[in-house]
Amino acid sequence: SQQGEEDPQALSIQEGENATMNCSYKTSINNLQWYRQNSGRGLVHLILIRSNEREKHSGRLRVTLDTSKKSSSLLITASRAADTASYFCATDATAREYAGGTSYGKLTFGQGTILTVHP
Amino acid sequence: KAGVTQTPRYLIKTRGQQVTLSCSPISGHRSVSWYQQTPGQGLQFLFEYFSETQRNKGNFPGRFSGRQFSNSRSEMNVSTLELGDSALYLCASSRIAGGTDTQYFGPGTRLTVL
Numbered sequence: 001s002q003q004g005e006e007d008p009q010a011l012s013i014q015e016g017e018n019a020t021m022n023c024s025y026k027t028s029i030n031n032l033q034w035y036r037q038n039s040g041r042g043l044v045h046l047i048l049i050r051s052n053e054r055e056k057h058s059g060r061l062r063v064t065l066d067t068s069k070k071s072s073s074l075l076i077t078a079s080r081a082a083d084t085a086s087y088f089c090a091t092d093a094t095a096r097e098y099a100g101g102t103s104y105g106k107l108t109f110g111q112g113t114i115l116t117v118h119p
Numbered sequence: 120k121a122g123v124t125q126t127p128r129y130l131i132k133t134r135g136q137q138v139t140l141s142c143s144p145i146s147g148h149r150s151v152s153w154y155q156q157t158p159g160q161g162l163q164f165l166f167e168y169f170s171e172t173q174r175n176k177g178n179f180p181g182r183f184s185g186r187q188f189s190n191s192r193s194e195m196n197v198s199t200l201e202l203g204d205s206a207l208y209l210c211a212s213s214r215i216a217g218g219t220d221t222q223y224f225g226p227g228t229r230l231t232v233l
Contacts (some may be wrong), residue, residue: 033221040207042123043224088162090222106152106175107211107222109162 006089006110014118019076021113023089024069030092032065033107034074037086046074046087081119086112121146123212123225131231137198140228144191144212151193152222153185156207165208168193197230205232 007022025032031050035043049056049065049072056063062075076083090107124143132138144151153165164177168187185195191212197204207229211222 035224040227040229042209042226043211045221045223048221090162106164106167106177107154108164109154111161 006087006113008113009111010114010116012116012118013079015079015081017079017117019079019083019115019117021074021087021115023072023074023110025072025089025091025108025110026070027091027093029067032063032072033090033092034061034063034072035088035090037088037112039085043088076115079115079117081117084115084117086114088112123210123223125208125210125225125228127228128226129229129231131233132200133233134200134202136200137196138200138230139194139196140208140210140230142193142195142210142212142225144193144210145223148212148214148223149191150213150215150220151187151191152211152213153193153195154209154211155179156209156227157205162209165195200232202232204230206230 005024011019013019029051031048033048034046036046037043047056047058047061047063049063051067060077065072088109090109092107123145126141142151150169152167154162155165156162165179166173166185167175171187182198187193207227209224209227211224213220213222
């Protein structure tokens, strides 16, 4: 089952505009990662934010994490046509969620947001 | 540093056959995880290997299996293929155990079952 719920499912904007995608999850996490996928290809890692961090930046990307609300957002500023892709959040649940074990490589993905940036 | 590589990139099989997919992690990475991506179910975790040991497994039938070699390369095998096994199979590698480190994904193997 998918832990993450992404919102919106699809987003269409013009070049130069900002794009904001949201992700909600259900369990306690160690970290949350955002990935980009172009047209059925492999996933490209964008940013990892740990559970004790609230905000992280990387170039035109800004990620926030609110563990009390179990939610995260990805902001892409000054979007470009090349940003057109699907964006996924992925969570790594804490050991508590695995009855004392660890998540051992298991990321739980949301259904993704399809972003279209029109030139 | 070379990224994660997967072979083959595309594969067409018929029902009942079996298939083996290969994944070479980034040099120095010891953990390899496998995921299945379908339009209906999205990205789902299959299993994870570290130091040649499977340490975590998702909710997939026993037809899905894998292994990891001493050089950290990994293979996954699907036996008695079904139409529903058509999917993009992705592997990811990370330096350390578990999901606490960044996972880097390969380009995937597109499997079509006819």
